Amino acid sequence: MVWKKMKSMLPAGSYYFSGAEAIAEGAIAAGCGYYAGYPITPTTETLERISVRFRDVGSVFMQMEDEIASICSCIGASWAGAKAMTVTSGPGFSLMQEGIGYAVMTETPLVVVNAQRAGPSTGQISVSSGDIMQARWGSHGGIPTIALSPWSVQELYDQSINAFNLAEKYRVPVLIMAEAATAHLRERVNIPEEVELFDREKKPGAAPFGTEEDDGVPPMPSFGEGEKLLVTGSTHDAYGVRKTADPAIQGKLTARLYNKIMNRKEEIIEYEGYYLEDADIAVVCYGFTARSALFAVERLREEGIRVGMLRLNTLWPFADAIVRDVGSEVKKILVPEMNMGQIVGEVMKYAAGEVIPYNQMNGQVIYPNTIIEQLRRLL
Amino acid sequence: MATELKQYLRPGVALPFCPGCGHRILLRLILKAIDELEINIDDMLFVSGIGCAGWIPSPHFNADTLHTLHGRAIAFATGAKMFNPKLKTMVISGDGDLVDIGGNHLLHAARRNIDLTVICANNMNYGQTGGQVCSTTPKGAVTQTTHGGSPYRPFDLCKLVNAAGAAYVARYLVSQGSVLVNSIKKALQIEGFCFIEAISPCPTQFGRQNRLDTPRETFKFVERMCITKEDAEGLSPAELEGKIVTGEFSNGRS
Numbered sequence: 333m334v335w336k337k338m339k340s341m342l343p344a345g346s347y348y349f350s351g352a353e354a355i356a357e358g359a360i361a362a363g364c365g366y367y368a369g370y371p372i373t374p375t376t377e378t379l380e381r382i383s384v385r386f387r388d389v390g391s392v393f394m395q396m397e398d399e400i401a402s403i404c405s406c407i408g409a410s411w412a413g414a415k416a417m418t419v420t421s422g423p424g425f426s427l428m429q430e431g432i433g434y435a436v437m438t439e440t441p442l443v444v445v446n447a448q449r450a451g452p453s454t455g456q457i458s459v460s461s462g463d464i465m466q467a468r469w470g471s472h473g474g475i476p477t478i479a480l481s482p483w484s485v486q487e488l489y490d491q492s493i494n495a496f497n498l499a500e501k502y503r504v505p506v507l508i509m510a511e512a513a514t515a516h517l518r519e520r521v522n523i524p525e526e527v528e529l530f531d532r533e534k535k536p537g538a539a540p541f542g543t544e545e546d547d548g549v550p551p552m553p554s555f556g557e558g559e560k561l562l563v564t565g566s567t568h569d570a571y572g573v574r575k576t577a578d579p580a581i582q583g584k585l586t587a588r589l590y591n592k593i594m595n596r597k598e599e600i601i602e603y604e605g606y607y608l609e610d611a612d613i614a615v616v617c618y619g620f621t622a623r624s625a626l627f628a629v630e631r632l633r634e635e636g637i638r639v640g641m642l643r644l645n646t647l648w649p650f651a652d653a654i655v656r657d658v659g660s661e662v663k664k665i666l667v668p669e670m671n672m673g674q675i676v677g678e679v680m681k682y683a684a685g686e687v688i689p690y691n692q693m694n695g696q697v698i699y700p701n702t703i704i705e706q707l708r709r710l711l
Numbered sequence: 712m713a714t715e716l717k718q719y720l721r722p723g724v725a726l727p728f729c730p731g732c733g734h735r736i737l738l739r740l741i742l743k744a745i746d747e748l749e750i751n752i753d754d755m756l757f758v759s760g761i762g763c764a765g766w767i768p769s770p771h772f773n774a775d776t777l778h779t780l781h782g783r784a785i786a787f788a789t790g791a792k793m794f795n796p797k798l799k800t801m802v803i804s805g806d807g808d809l810v811d812i813g814g815n816h817l818l819h820a821a822r823r824n825i826d827l828t829v830i831c832a833n834n835m836n837y838g839q840t841g842g843q844v845c846s847t848t849p850k851g852a853v854t855q856t857t858h859g860g861s862p863y864r865p866f867d868l869c870k871l872v873n874a875a876g877a878a879y880v881a882r883y884l885v886s887q888g889s890v891l892v893n894s895i896k897k898a899l900q901i902e903g904f905c906f907i908e909a910i911s912p913c914p915t916q917f918g919r920q921n922r923l924d925t926p927r928e929t930f931k932f933v934e935r936m937c938i939t940k941e942d943a944e945g946l947s948p949a950e951l952e953g954k955i956v957t958g959e960f961s962n963g964r965s
Contacts, residue, residue, distance in 0.1 A: 368790060396819075401786035402786075404783040405786045405787065408758070408779075408792075409794040411777060412792075412794040412798060413795060414794045416794075431780065431783075434780050555791060556754070556756070556797060556798050558753045560721070560775060561775045561776065562721075563777045563778065564778035565779065565780060
């Protein structure tokens with residue numbers, strides 16, 4: 333069994349953290365051994381806190397020359413045996429896309445946090461969720477990663493731990509799609525006595541890049557264990573030998589990389605339903621927007637209006653089954669997003685009824701009143 | 712290849728290099744240095760980037776190898792080395808990879824004095840993509856993207872890396888076998904960032920486009936550009952124009 337229970341690194345209790353600090357503490361609790369990053373608003377506080385706290389816990393911190401170097405050095409460290417993490421925002425996330433693809437191809441466990449700010453380009457350092465489709469399609473090749481959407485400081489802590497577990501379990505980069513609003517928010521965080529951690533599976537001599545099953549997750553050795561590893565971003569066979577002119581091996585490898593995530597959707601995907609039992613209208617949302625949406629839904633419920641909410645805690649793989657179910661139960665779905673319409677396209681793919689987007693990209697969070705207003709228009 | 716070096720090659724893989732390629736010679740010289748130092752190759756990690764030179768260690772060396780993204784080999788190596796300092800880490804890649812696209816990582820690793828041995832196989836062009844100009848192409852040389860001759864000066868890689876603060880910096884031709892082996896041995900023993908530029912002629916792409924019809928002519932052309940550090944002493948900048956100075960350029964931090 334590769335799951336283990338560990339004492340939390342901080343004494344159990346209630347703490348008052350910013351989101352950026354909670355990410356750092358979550359990573360430390362998860363056993364992060366290597367962190368590389370580059371200063372960028374709104375996650376510089378994570379970098380700073382890690383630089384101090386890693387000295388206490390004996391992990392390795394590097395401030396690199398850019399975000400490309402940050403993610404690449406994390407991948408190198410991951411193969412040297414570390415649980416590795418890098419934290420950034422939009423411009424850095426764009427630079428990291430090639431590295432994310434390399435981690436997908438080489439099945440490297442890795443956690444990347446993107447506290448999204450208002451783009452495109454330098455834009456504003458205010459809030460947005462403009463990078464949702466980039467998390468799924470940003471790196472060439474289009475093979476899925478896992479992307480999470482925390483809505484509170486507590487969840488930034490919890491999801492940082494969860495992200496490391498998912499990364500180790502499925503040998504995949506896990507992206508935490510945080511938002512500037514939660515990165516700079518200060519809230520209470522409860523630290524439990526123990527955390528449950530998953531460490532990558534090791535099996536000396538076994539093929540590190542192939543399994544009997546067409547959706548398996550192979551065991552992962554580290555450098556220095558005498559395995560004479562061949563790690564490459566080129567198409568490779570089960571032992572890592574480059575096969576750049578063999579269509580069968582390219583087909584088999586990419587199918588397994590896809591299937592190992594998509595065939596495990598049920599165990600990966602998390603969501604929360606609120607007041608959906610008798611709802612005529614549902615709000616499908618994620619991240620900070622879900623805080624406003626829940627407030628709006630509860631206010632309208634007080635008036636006896638039958639509205640509900642589906643919150644997508646996991647963005648990728650997409651929660652198609654529950655969206656299909658909710659879509660068949662309600663008459664209309666409102667999808668408010670701090671972008672010009674991203675997840676709404678996925679909702680339209682799977683929900684039978686009418687799906688209405690609400691888009692706001694002015695660098696402000698979507699206020700509860702705005703969502704109440706939008707919902708009233710649908711009555 | 713000498714039988715004592717064959718033990719370091721991964722069974723079942725054939726060397727991919729063109730006839731007359733300098734990289735094949737360099738591959739042998741690196742293994743010879745490791746063999747002479749009696750280093751256990753299982754204690755080593757070889758990191759390479761994209762391009763012909765990235766194939767020197769991967770998959771040919773029967774050791775841990777990390778074949779990375781274009782330009783990023785040193786960043787990957789930094790992460791592995793910093794997390795596990797016991798890994799004796801060598802980066803082997805080309806000039807286009809390490810200097811053109813990856814130059815920033817090279818400078819910063821040298822500045823930080825990360826304990827890496829970096830061997831830059833300089834073939835003066837982008838060989839794998841068919842011979843385009845790069846930052847080490849001699850001024851006036853013809854490539855697929857400079858048909859009238861390259862209008863720009865090439866980088867002096869050793870000056871660049873020396874200025875960035877490397878512990879050991881040297882440049883030799885791959886045809887200078889024993890001195891290059893000694894230089895690699897030295898680099899492997901010095902703690903800190905060590906950089907060796909191995910001038911590795913490319914007859915197939917660089918040679919062909921510059922009317923150097925045989926590997927021998929390509930080697931002769933490059934050898935004629937080279938001058939030892941000792942012979943270069945006292946020469947004026949004008950006299951050194953277009954010359955490649957070989958020797959050790961350590962900055963004394965070692």
